[in-house]
Amino acid sequence: MKFVRLGPAGSEHPAVQAADAGGVERTYSLESLTHDLDGAFLASGGVEAARRALAAGTLPQLADAEQLRIGAPVARPGSIICIGMNYAAHAAESGAAPPRIPVVFLKPANTIAGPYDAAPIPPGSVKYDWEVELGVVIGKRALYLSSPEEASDVIAGYVVANDLSERAYQIPGEAGQWTKGKSLPASTPVGPWFVPADELDPAVLGIRSRVNGEIRQDSKTADMLFGPAVLVHHLSQYMLLEPGDLVLTGTPEGVALSGRFPYLAAGDTAELEIDGLGTQRQEFYSAVPDAGPQTGDEE
Incomplete structure (x- = not known):
């Protein structure tokens, strides 16, 4: 299904x-x-x-x-919880050592967009970056779970997500903060499908991205430092997870931050795919001040 x-x-x-x-x-x-x-x-x-x-x-x-237009496959979540540097090679290209415990940050729920919606690049952006990620959809209330095995039972299923990031806001100088770089309108395209957890193995999936038809990321979810159940168990020790919440599990190497590829520009297209979960595609345009995205899942 x-x-x-x-x-x-x-x-x-x-x-x-x-x-x-x-x-x-x-x-x-x-x-x-x-x-x-x-x-x-x-x-x-x-x-x-x-x-x-x-x-x-x-x-x-x-x-x-x-x-019909395809929207995000799960309605706007209460929380989007994100994991940073969950692939060792991506941590290395970011200039960091692989973390020993999960790196956690949040994105606003109003960043959710459909998988094929046009994607705005914020005014003044110079380092807008793509990140293909396996998204975990929470199906049950979870708090202080006892083990990753118990955490597996609260995972409803999986989706493809793009954690679009403005690196110029995220990283440099004393004003650089992950939240600023990852909270921009329509910066979390999700979908096209939500697949139930009992219908695929999240540990054996190919995960890829292309920009203008050229491969950027090509990895396996097996390369994650912390798998979905481990992450959900860890997060439940620090926050209440509710049905419909979305956990983004991190991106593999091959983003523009590596210095090997140019950042996104108006007119570019990005395709992101995970085995069994489909392919999403965004065409990027230059947003103007005080204008929202052309389309989006803003229930």
């Missing part, structure tokens, strides 16, 4: 994609089960309810699904 949200920004409708008896993938409406793919849907057993409804053949097919 692949969960999707379809329709104009702010008015997306919940749907699920699955192969029929003949192996043809079709899209089905979930509006008979839920008003949205959100924390309430996940916490109430919505994934299993959708699975049962598919098996029973009670979900109506969406004939026009291919014509």
Whole structure:
């Protein structure tokens, strides 16, 4: 199953994609089960309810699904929790030693955007960077979990995410702060799909990015220093995780910060993909002061 949200920004409708008896993938409406793919849907057993409804053949097919915009596959989360330098090679290209414990920071929830929405480069930006990341969707309330094994049980599923970052705000000088560099409008494209946790192994996935068709990142999630369950267990010791929250697990080497590639500019396109989770694509444009993104998931 692949969960999707379809329709104009702010008015997306919940749907699920699955192969029929003949192996043809079709899209089905979930509006008979839920008003949205959100924390309430996940916490109430919505994934299993959708699975049962598919098996029973009670979900109506969406004939026009291919014509609809694809939004972020899970509605705007309460929290976006991010992990820095979770791949040793990326830490090295950033000029840092691999961390011994997870590096944690937050992004505002209003940075969420659809996987194919046009992506604004902020006014005055000179070092706008891409970061393909495996996103972990939380399905249950979690606090002070006892072990990574217990943490596995609160992971609802996985998504592709792009942690777009303005390095000029993030790093140099006494004013450089990660929050400033990672809070810009539409700087967290997510999707296209949300895949339930029991339908793929997050430790064996290829993870890649391309800019203007040229490979930038090409790695494996097996190269993570801290896997998803370890991260969720760690985070639960310091904060309350709620259904629908999103954890971004870090990016592999191959970003512009390495000095090997130019930063993003208006007219560039970025494609980010993870095995089993699909490919997202953004075309970048120059934002103007006081203007929001052209499109976005701003429920």
